[in-house]
Amino acid sequence: MTWLAPTALWIGAAGAAATVAAHLLVQRQPDARALATARFLPEGTITAATVQRVPTNWWWLALRLLAVMLLAVGAAGPIREPTRVPSRTLVLLDGAAADSVQQRVRRSLGETDVLFGGDSAGGGRLSPLLARALRARDSLIRTTDALRVRLISPLGRSFFDAATPQLRAQLPESMSVERVAPHPPAGTPIRARADVRGGPADDILRAAYAQLGPVDAHTRAPVIQRERVLSAADTADARAGAVVLWWPAGDADAGTPVLAAIRTTGATWVAPLTRVARPVRGAPVAHWENGAVAAGESPLGAGCVRDVAIGVPQRGDRALGADAAPLLRSLLGPCSATLDDAGAIADSALTWLAAAPRVRPSAQSPALRSVLAPWLIGAGLAVGVVEALLRIRSRA
């Protein structure tokens, strides 16, 4: 049992003491002294307050004390307080985390910890987790002295959305962020040779990829389309999860090859290449040495399409060299989406997520209501009315 307004109890105690004091103070006539000539005094009344050791009018005193105490207790707002725990951790588990990670997190949960997420719903997004944590926090904060928030997620790029900052600002606690491994891509990884479609029969890239041999693929073998347009089969393959490398063979004739450098994630190739002057679709995945985009990726279904604007001369064997293999293999790497954006967000960018918001929400704890308070106050008022009626009746 606790009180919403303990001050009312003190005020009630003061009121009770005043009531008892009032019953100790008695207004009565002072002691009269015999005076033989008292008849010559004019008639009148006189009273004086005297203090007694024992209160008078016990029943009245009990009635008034009852009214005062009921009002005080009612105003204090008694509520039944559940058992409080010293600390509690809200664990926000990203469903995109690896199964082994999720199992480890579940095993490490304390008795008082509360787990949010860890299921397919909202997996890979923080906003739903934050929303669920905010709703639960209002009830948990009543029974918890210290509330902590722990975020366990691969922290992919798609983990955040436009609502994330606002939701994070509603959660006043600081947050510990733990980056974990993501789910492995769905399906069974395979190694397969790239399927080079279109283009001349003596295409240098066909030869290069043939020389490259099988490469790691998600679920389907990568496709290299050397025509100027993508075919329906290419699109179907991309939707099915394949990496479609749209690398028109005609780009090699768009200009004069010059010595240039191509850089992708983890690979760089320096060779005489033709810069293709056309816009590249999708997010950049390869750049020229001067920063110009050399290749872009557009997600499509479970896979993606990579638009490569790099003219590789058909003559010569530079594409068959060992220095070209990493770039060629890199261009056939898994789609960014299937990688679940792992490592897309730098740790430094997560500082705002871990820190407590500067402006805390105005209402940290919800307004509590005492169920008994209205009844107690009503009973106190009723007793007061009864006392008044009895007093009037006794005077009458």
Next chain:
Amino acid sequence: MATHAYGALLDALRATRWGSLVRPRAPLTGAHVARRATPSAEVTEYRPYRQGDEPRRIDWKVLARTDRAFVRLAPDSSVTPTLVLLDASASMVADAPAKWAAACGLVVGLTAVARNAGDPVAFTAVSGAAVTRLPLSARGDALRVVTDAVAALMPGGQGTLATPLERVRAEMRIAIITDLLGDDAETLLTRARSLRVQGREVHLLHLVARHELALDPEVRLARDPEIPSVVRPMRRAEREQYTRAFSAFREQMRDRWRAAGARYHLVVDDQPVADVVRRVARSQR
């Protein structure tokens, strides 16, 4: 012997005589000159012999010289029977021991000065329904008897002084000691006026306490000892009204008793009793 308590008073009044204001009509042998002369060896005047006079009272020498019969007359001395009537009601003693002590002292003092003149003294005290009555006594221990009776008194209730006065038959000097606060004050005055008309000597000793004249400022509420229902506040305004009302009462009593022919003496309880008694005794002259 209660007289020991009044030793100083009696000593102060040893030489005081209470003269008679009215000459007794039927004199007994005493210290006062009687209203009527009687045949005596001490000649003061002669009057012709009348039928019925004793022949032995005829002055034979005058008869021989003048051939006329005269009877020798001489003034006779008499006594004045004195009744001391004491109001022993509650108002005389309530919260005022000095007032009651003064009343008792007055009884003893007046008895003493009356006895100094050889007068027989009777004493009556009225205390509620109880009446203490001592008959006329000219014995030597009359003063002691009165003193013992006063000491034995238990004052209280409301005294009715007019009733004992109805029994007064003889030519008596009556001294009434009261505060005039009884219900029968008017009856008492009427009875006193009647006694004066009958030629009796009436002295009223109106006894008031000092604290009745100047109210105690510490007291906030007063209660009438004789009428418990009379309870009055004593604030400043009430005190001023009281002073005016009580003063008017005293003046009214003085004027009315004097108009009735009585000797009115206002006595405050802190006055020396001997002085008061002397003043009463001197009032005859």
